[in-house]
Amino acid sequence: MQNKNKKAKRNFRKRLTGVRFKFVGLTTALVVVLLALLNSYPVQSSRDMVFSEKQTAMTNQAGTAASSLASLDHLSRESIAEVLNLLELDNYERVLVTNEKGRVLYDSAAEENQTGQQPEIKAIARAMEGKTSFYSRFTSEAFFSHVAVPILRDAKVIGAVYLDEKDEEQAGIITGIQSRIRTISAFICILALLADILMTSLLTKRIVTLAEMTKKVAEGDYSQRFLTQGEDEVAELGREFNRLTQRLETTEKQRRQFVSDASHELKTPIAAITLLADSIVQNENMDEETIREFVTDIVHESNRLQKMTEELLDLSRMDDGNIGKSVPVNMTKVTEEAVALLKPLSSEQNVEIKLDLEPDSIVLATENDLYHVVFNLVENAIKYNVPEGKVTVTLRTAGDRIRMEVEDTGIGIPENERESIFHRFYRVDKARSREAGGSGLGLSIAHDAVLQHRGTIEVEEVEPQGTRFIVTLPKGPPCTATKETIVEGFFNG
Numbered sequence: 001m002q003n004k005n006k007k008a009k010r011n012f013r014k015r016l017t018g019v020r021f022k023f024v025g026l027t028t029a030l031v032v033v034l035l036a037l038l039n040s041y042p043v044q045s046s047r048d049m050v051f052s053e054k055q056t057a058m059t060n061q062a063g064t065a066a067s068s069l070a071s072l073d074h075l076s077r078e079s080i081a082e083v084l085n086l087l088e089l090d091n092y093e094r095v096l097v098t099n100e101k102g103r104v105l106y107d108s109a110a111e112e113n114q115t116g117q118q119p120e121i122k123a124i125a126r127a128m129e130g131k132t133s134f135y136s137r138f139t140s141e142a143f144f145s146h147v148a149v150p151i152l153r154d155a156k157v158i159g160a161v162y163l164d165e166k167d168e169e170q171a172g173i174i175t176g177i178q179s180r181i182r183t184i185s186a187f188i189c190i191l192a193l194l195a196d197i198l199m200t201s202l203l204t205k206r207i208v209t210l211a212e213m214t215k216k217v218a219e220g221d222y223s224q225r226f227l228t229q230g231e232d233e234v235a236e237l238g239r240e241f242n243r244l245t246q247r248l249e250t251t252e253k254q255r256r257q258f259v260s261d262a263s264h265e266l267k268t269p270i271a272a273i274t275l276l277a278d279s280i281v282q283n284e285n286m287d288e289e290t291i292r293e294f295v296t297d298i299v300h301e302s303n304r305l306q307k308m309t310e311e312l313l314d315l316s317r318m319d320d321g322n323i324g325k326s327v328p329v330n331m332t333k334v335t336e337e338a339v340a341l342l343k344p345l346s347s348e349q350n351v352e353i354k355l356d357l358e359p360d361s362i363v364l365a366t367e368n369d370l371y372h373v374v375f376n377l378v379e380n381a382i383k384y385n386v387p388e389g390k391v392t393v394t395l396r397t398a399g400d401r402i403r404m405e406v407e408d409t410g411i412g413i414p415e416n417e418r419e420s421i422f423h424r425f426y427r428v429d430k431a432r433s434r435e436a437g438g439s440g441l442g443l444s445i446a447h448d449a450v451l452q453h454r455g456t457i458e459v460e461e462v463e464p465q466g467t468r469f470i471v472t473l474p475k476g477p478p479c480t481a482t483k484e485t486i487v488e489g490f491f492n493g
């Protein structure tokens with residue numbers, strides 16, 4: 001089992017590492033593409049700029065040379081050298097002048113006793129045909145460029161001028177820029193990669209922790225809490241996770257408590273019934289009166305069991321949010337009905353009930369829930385009263401709410417227990433409550449029902465002795481159309 005867990009954990013980590021590599025790979029690829037663009041674009045455009053500058057300058061100079069040479073009567077080595085000297089073409093590697101047949105009349109390399117750059121024959125041949133051609137090539141060493149223009153006299157080609165240049169200076173500048181951009185790019189690339197790795201490892205580490213915790217929660221360990229730092233999305237996720245586990249923990253604790261309380265409460269009457277029934281079976285000579293007494297006790301305990309299961313079902317219905325839609329209900333009528341049913345109990349306990357009800361008080365609730373609330377409050381006021389005691393029930397409109405007060409002159413509830421009486425199975429005096437047939441569920445049902453119908457329930461002490469429960473519920477629209485008014489209206493036309 002543990003091996004299986006470890007294997008699953010490793011697989012999960014592997015998947016996250018995969019995600020990490022994918023993320024780092026993608027961002028690095030993006031950075032590399034961007035830097036490649038940054039590397040090629042400025043170099044390419046400055047190279048193009050140099051090319052076009054060279055084309056203009058060299059074509060112009062070759063053109064000037066060609067027109068100066070065209071004005072000579074006769075093209076000879078000496079006359080050509082004289083003209084070219086005036087034009088100051090010293091920056092060229094090689095200057096060639098040919099006649100109309102392509103024979104070299106002047107060669108600057110031969111003048112200086114050097115071999116020089118091999119001339120481009122094709123360019124000279126094109127010049128022979130009357131066309132100008134320019135070519136330039138960039139290497140890390142230099143810009144190699146040449147131009148060939150025809151020498152025209154009376155629109156006739158009488159020769160060609162060929163200029164060849166090797167420019168190391170401009171090439172040096174561009175190569176310098178290129179290498180600087182490359183160094184900066186490599187630096188940015190390394191920085192981006194490091195930042196990427198750091199960020200993703202921080203992020204995935206927190207996600208792995210959170211995922212491992214979620215797994216433990218799924219296995220039932222709700223004590224897991226994520227250490228949240230910062231304000232980012234993972235921290236927010238962590239905070240939500242903590243809220244969830246906190247809630248799960250509380251709910252689980254309540255559930256366990258409820259199950260243990262419920263089984264304990266159910267156990268007592270079942271044990272009593274078993275014991276009483278067993279005594280009857282075991283004791284063959286038991287007299288009829290004792291048997292009747294035992295069976296009466298069995299019936300009493302069965303009634304308790306039945307009441308408790310009904311209350312538990314009510315609570316479970318409310319826990320499921322299975323509460324009826326709030327409709328206008330006549331609270332005055334419901335109160336009168338509940339009190340009427342409790343009359344025998346009040347007579348038995350010698351407790352007087354006084355009603356002070358505003359007629360036709362309409363609230364928004366369901367009749368069933370409202371009945372449970374009123375019945376339990378009045379029943380408690382009778383049960384936990386003293387002989388000759390009093391119970392007063394009042395019903396009044398208070399703004400947009402209806403306010404009901406159930407006041408008694410009974411034993412009262414100590415201040416430190418007033419909060420707890422709405423908890424399930426809570427009883428101040430267990431023995432007295434059990435004797436009165438209670439299980440400590442009535443007030444928690446009343447509390448849940450009132451809250452679900454957007455009401456409030458409070459408890460306070462009454463001087464010199466007793467307790468007052470105050471319930472408020474949203475006021476409903478007046479129910480004018482009763483059965484009687486409809487019938488009356490029909491006969492009156």
Ligand SMILES: Nc1ncnc2c1ncn2[C@@H]1O[C@H](COP(=O)(O)OP(=O)(O)OP(=O)(O)O)[C@@H](O)[C@H]1O
Nearest residue numbers: 380381384421427428429433438439440441442443
């Ligand atoms: N009017 C009251 N005066 C004094 N104590 C009260 C009063 N109402 C409730 N209590 C105390 O609060 C406890 C909880 O009341 P609740 O109605 O939930 O349970 P119960 O009456 O014991 O049982 P059940 O209502 O389920 O039959 C009671 O056991 C009792 O100790």
Ligand SMILES: [Mg+2]
Nearest residue numbers: 376380442443
């Ligand atoms: Mg009760």
